[in-house]
Amino acid sequence: MTRTATQAPASNDPVLEARAENRVWKKFRSHKSAMLGGALVVFFILIALAAPLLPIPDPAATDWSAVRKAPSWAHWMGTDEIGRDVMSRLIWGAQASLAAGVVSVGIAVLFGVPLGILAGYFGGWTDAVISRCTEALLAVPFLILAIALAAFLGPSLTNAMIAIGISATPIFVRLTRGQVLSIRQENYIESALAVGLPTPKILSRYVLPNVLPPILVQSTLTIATAIIAEASLSFLGLGQQPPAPSWGSMLNTAKNFLNQAPWMAMWPGVSIFFVVLGFNLLGDGLRDALDPRDH
Numbered sequence: 001m002t003r004t005a006t007q008a009p010a011s012n013d014p015v016l017e018a019r020a021e022n023r024v025w026k027k028f029r030s031h032k033s034a035m036l037g038g039a040l041v042v043f044f045i046l047i048a049l050a051a052p053l054l055p056i057p058d059p060a061a062t063d064w065s066a067v068r069k070a071p072s073w074a075h076w077m078g079t080d081e082i083g084r085d086v087m088s089r090l091i092w093g094a095q096a097s098l099a100a101g102v103v104s105v106g107i108a109v110l111f112g113v114p115l116g117i118l119a120g121y122f123g124g125w126t127d128a129v130i131s132r133c134t135e136a137l138l139a140v141p142f143l144i145l146a147i148a149l150a151a152f153l154g155p156s157l158t159n160a161m162i163a164i165g166i167s168a169t170p171i172f173v174r175l176t177r178g179q180v181l182s183i184r185q186e187n188y189i190e191s192a193l194a195v196g197l198p199t200p201k202i203l204s205r206y207v208l209p210n211v212l213p214p215i216l217v218q219s220t221l222t223i224a225t226a227i228i229a230e231a232s233l234s235f236l237g238l239g240q241q242p243p244a245p246s247w248g249s250m251l252n253t254a255k256n257f258l259n260q261a262p263w264m265a266m267w268p269g270v271s272i273f274f275v276v277l278g279f280n281l282l283g284d285g286l287r288d289a290l291d292p293r294d295h
């Protein structure tokens with residue numbers, strides 16, 4: 001079998017690597033929606049990181065003289081049912097949402113990629129056991145599994161991230177396994193086996209670098225899904241616990257005041273929409289930029 005364009009061995013030539021990186025970056029920059037997505041993601045990350053430095057009120061501070069006040073110069077996004085500043089809670093809540101997205105996907109990658117490599121490379125009973133367990137988890141809808149695990153572990157942001165990470169792990173197992181099955185048949189892998197190269201070296205030098213691009217794309221897209229899942233869990237009382245701010249818990253409270261104070265629901269809803277949109281656009285752009293068929 002001839003070497004395909006999608007699974008080429010990693011080059012050790014720094015000049016070729018630099019040219020490849022330049023081609024990827026040039027293609028990514030030409031993808032306008034991807035640049036928009038990247039800008040949205042960077043904006044929310046900067047807002048979350050800058051929360052302790054910004055001159056905003058304490059997100060847990062109550063003001064009974066300013067209950068459910070409409071947006072004004074004193075409170076740019078209004079106040080909630082006990083007089084807390086919505087903008088302050090929105091900014092601090094970004095930390096919980098982004099942390100949940102990144103950490104939960106990190107958990108999924110940490111466990112899913114090695115299991116996928118083992119299943120795809122070694123095959124046999126190893127592949128059978130890992131694949132059957134993966135299929136069993138995939139048979140349960142992602143959000144339902146996350147809710148069940150979060151309810152079992154107990155309500156907290158940490159447990160919510162663990163639940164989301166475990167629920168997303170089968171996605172990365174299946175993706176990695178499929179990539180490795182394709183790479184396993186390439187000539188350069190067969191040549192490495194023929195010269196007696198140790199298995200760990202084959203996996204680290206030839207297999208892992210070639211599965212990283214699709215894993216990166218999937219990770220970006222899954223972060224968006226994880227943010228929605230964290231908001232859903234917090235909405236149900238299984239994520240970030242009050243009085244700590246979370247977009248999902250803010251929506252849960254706001255549902256009782258949609259007629260009297262619609263801004264309480266509008267701002268966290270808009271924030272979830274734009275941060276998820278940003279990660280999805282960024283993921284689509286990375287997928288197009290990293291596609292070796294266009295290089």
